[in-house]
Amino acid sequence: MALLDIRQRSGYLFLAVTLGHILLISAQVNSRSGVPVLEAVTFGVFAEIQRAVSNAVGGVRHVWTGYAGLRQVHRQNEELSRELAAARVEVQEQRALADRSRGLEQLLDMRQRTPLQTVAAEIIGAAATPDFKTLTIDKGSRDGIKTDMAVISPAGVLGRVVVASPRAAKVQLLIDRNAAAGALIERSRAQGVVIGGEDNRLVLDYVNELSDVVAGDVVVTSGIDGIFPKGFVIGRVASVEKSAGTAYKRIVVQPAADASAVEEVLVVVSPTPGRAAGPEGGA
Secondary structure (H helix, E strand, O other): OHHHHHHHHHHHHHHHHHHHHHHHHHHHOEOOOOOEHHHHHHHHHHHHHHHHHHHHHHHHHHHHHHHHHHHHHHHHHHHHHHHHHHHHHHHHHHHHHHHHHHHHHHHHHHHHHOOOOEEEEEEEEEEEOOOOEEEEEOOOHHHOOOOOOEEEOOOOEEEEEEEEOOOOEEEEEOOOOOOEEEEEEOOOOOEEEEEEOOOOOEEEEEEEOOOOOOOOOEEEEOOOOOOOOOOOEEEEEEEEEEOOOOOEEEEEEEEOOOHHHOOEEEEEOOOOHHHHHHHHHOO
């Protein structure tokens, strides 16, 4: 064993000495370009190491640059999304403002065309149940609003005031099943009474079966109730049927004014003929 160790050590020493001689010779021997062979070999080895390190660093730099770029693109997308959302909100606001302006223009035009004295009001609340269909407006008794005053819109009649507080008033819609108004067919002048019906429609009752009424006829207020001034549009006839067992027709009317689409209204404060006469005038 001792002899084997000595031989191994001798072999290692011989190999080290041989390599040392080769390195010395390489350091002294020049290549064709005049560069020592050892330097050329060493440069080649280190160049490959540098190439590997450079590739690794470049790969990391490329990955990092890509990641940073993605982060930048993500931030830009978020900013664009916020700007788009803000633009959409602005467009909706402008559309709402334009709709409001058109509604006010129509209301002003109607107010200028009617000879009646009116008060403009804004709808601030609504209630729709099977028993009561009402609106709340922002004008009340201190603005001259009283009960049984007609409430109209540019499209047509809406209803009447049933409660008036100092700063607000409740309006019973004409489509409420407890509401009624004197009415007539604009074309044939056939008269009757409209009452609230189902599905937000009206029913024109007490029209003689011999009266000239067809689908599409315009229904207007007759003024006989003393609440609604004469000649304001109520709606159009949707259907005409013969009522079984009676001498009257059953006429369904589609209201002209859609309460859900109205924001401003006019309250008629001028007394109608029936309301102006009062109990004494009718005596």
